Amino acid sequence: MSRPPRCRQVGCLPNATYFKPRGVPLRDLEEVALTVDELEAIRLADLQGYYQEAAAEKMNISRQTFGRIIAEAHRKVAEFLVEGRALLIEGGNFTMDNLRTFTCASCRHTWQLPYGTGRPQQCPKCSSTSIGRADGERGGGHGHGRNAGKCMRAQRRARQRETTLSPDTTKKDD
Numbered sequence: 001m002s003r004p005p006r007c008r009q010v011g012c013l014p015n016a017t018y019f020k021p022r023g024v025p026l027r028d029l030e031e032v033a034l035t036v037d038e039l040e041a042i043r044l045a046d047l048q049g050y051y052q053e054a055a056a057e058k059m060n061i062s063r064q065t066f067g068r069i070i071a072e073a074h075r076k077v078a079e080f081l082v083e084g085r086a087l088l089i090e091g092g093n094f095t096m097d098n099l100r101t102f103t104c105a106s107c108r109h110t111w112q113l114p115y116g117t118g119r120p121q122q123c124p125k126c127s128s129t130s131i132g133r134a135d136g137e138r139g140g141g142h143g144h145g146r147n148a149g150k151c152m153r154a155q156r157r158a159r160q161r162e163t164t165l166s167p168d169t170t171k172k173d174d
Helices: 036-047 052-059 063-083 150-165
Strands: 008-010 031-034 086-089 094-096 099-104 110-114 131-133
Touching: 008 036, 008 052, 031 063, 036 052, 036 063, 036 094, 052 063, 063 086
Parallel strands: 008 094, 031 086
Antiparallel strands: 099 110, 099 131
16 A cells, blocks of 8 residues: 655645636536646746756655656646647645745835734834735635645644534634
């Protein structure tokens, strides 16, 4: 019996999760499913220009595993483009990074906050309310809902079990 796959670290979720050729009705298209961790491999290697060793380190996996993920992702994207199929991005075996980065539009100050703490109301440096997620982190979130990976779903189920077993205790994480 093989061991379960290790969760892959993902920096952000995609802004759009479905793509299709223009002018072709969706009912006439076959889908190609690209997982969130495969998309992250493409983002790191092809968009940000990381070498496989560095990209694998960012995803918390081995270089060989990264090589397999990126090869499969490239095959799926090629199939989507060449054969004119619809591309669906969802699922996979991933967990989100632990910190989100924010930038103030007024003073350009940048700071990080952990997930689960909510959106900051103002900049800690100049108190401006003109803040947003840092470039490259938009579309983040914590992997809940339709795009939740196996690791995130398992973590969410464990948290739900903890709260149903001991509703009087407060979580220190939030």
